[in-house]
Amino acid sequence: MTTLQIHDKLFKPYISEEAIREKVVELAAALDHDYKDKNPIFIAILNGAFIFAADLFKSLTIDAEISFIKLASYKGMKSSGQVITAVGLDIEIFDRHVVILEDIVDTGKTLNEFLPQLRHQQPASLKIVALLHKPDATVYPLKVDYTGFEIPDKFVVGYGLDYNGRGRNTASIYQLFE
Ligand code: 5GP
Numbered sequence: 077m078t079t080l081q082i083h084d085k086l087f088k089p090y091i092s093e094e095a096i097r098e099k100v101v102e103l104a105a106a107l108d109h110d111y112k113d114k115n116p117i118f119i120a121i122l123n124g125a126f127i128f129a130a131d132l133f134k135s136l137t138i139d140a141e142i143s144f145i146k147l148a149s150y151k152g153m154k155s156s157g158q159v160i161t162a163v164g165l166d167i168e169i170f171d172r173h174v175v176i177l178e179d180i181v182d183t184g185k186t187l188n189e190f191l192p193q194l195r196h197q198q199p200a201s202l203k204i205v206a207l208l209h210k211p212d213a214t215v216y217p218l219k220v221d222y223t224g225f226e227i228p229d230k231f232v233v234g235y236g237l238d239y240n241g242r243g244r245n246t247a248s249i250y251q252l253f254e
Contacts (some may be wrong), residue, residue, distance in 0.1 A: 080233075080250050082243040084228070087233055088249035091225060096207075096235060096248065099224045103205060104135035106222060107175070112136055116173040118142040119194075120195040121164075121186075124179035127236035127244070128207045128224075132177065143167045147190055160189040179236050180208040182229075184218035191218075207251075208232065230254070 107116075115138075120129035122144050146163040174194065181187065185222040187204060193228050194202055207224040233239045234246035243250070 079253070080243065082233060082239045085239060086253040087243070088238075088253050089248060090227075090232060090251035091235075091249040093247040096224075097131075098132045099207075103222055103224060104132055104137075107132075107205070108136055108176055110137050111140065111173060111175070113138075115141070116175050117167060117169060118175045118177055119167075119178070120144050120177040121246070122146045124236050124238070125129070125177050125207075126207070128179055129136045129177045141167075149185055149186075160186060160193075162176045162190065162193065169194065169197050169199045171198065171200050173201045174203070176202070176204045178204060178206040180210070180232070181206045181218065181220055182210050182213045183212050184216035188218050190217035207235075208237075 078089065103213040117163050118129065118133060118140060120126065120142060122145070126144070126241040129142065129144070133140070143166070145165045147160050148163050149160050176187065178187065181204075186236045191202065203221040204219070206220045209220050209226050210229050211226055213229040231239070232249050233243035234249045237249070238244045
């Protein structure tokens with residue numbers, strides 16, 4: 077077993093390149109079916125989803141568009157704390173079928189706060205695809221419509237996901253040794 081060291085932490089192989097590829101093809105087939113003739117707009121959330129989004133998008137055969145955004149959180153005026161804003165959201169989504177591409181849904185906080193901003197623009201539909209989902213970590217109500225893998229509440233890296241900026245450039249996913 078080849079372990080991976082990133083900064084001060086050790087990671088072990090968790091989801092293989094092969095298993096990811098199969099899952100991506102499976103997700104693409106479901107999306108091909110559900111979005112046929114709907115010309116959906118995929119919105120990939122940077123940075124983590126960039127590899128997943130690229131692989132998924134090239135596995136699709138339907139007409140579709142893709143755009144990339146970054147979510148930035150800052151301390152707002154509200155006492156509730158952080159406010160999430162989208163950087164680079166330069167597309168018109170009114171009356172369009174929108175599909176969010178996320179690398180991982182953990183507590184659900186990020187999307188839970190961001191989705192109302194998208195709904196405000198009245199898309200025809202709004203669905204979420206997450207490669208990874210940690211159902212045990214969910215704190216904020218969020219329906220993930222298409223999930224690649226449900227995983228336990230343990231930290232993972234690779235295939236676009238980082239640990240303090242590093243570890244994104246692996247073809248498989250690794251899990252923190254505990
Ligand atoms: P949420 O708002 O759902 O709690 O968190 C979502 C974001 O937290 C993800 O987009 C990702 O950036 C980060 N995150 C959550 N869990 C993990 C994990 O296990 N590994 C990595 N690398 N990032 C994670």
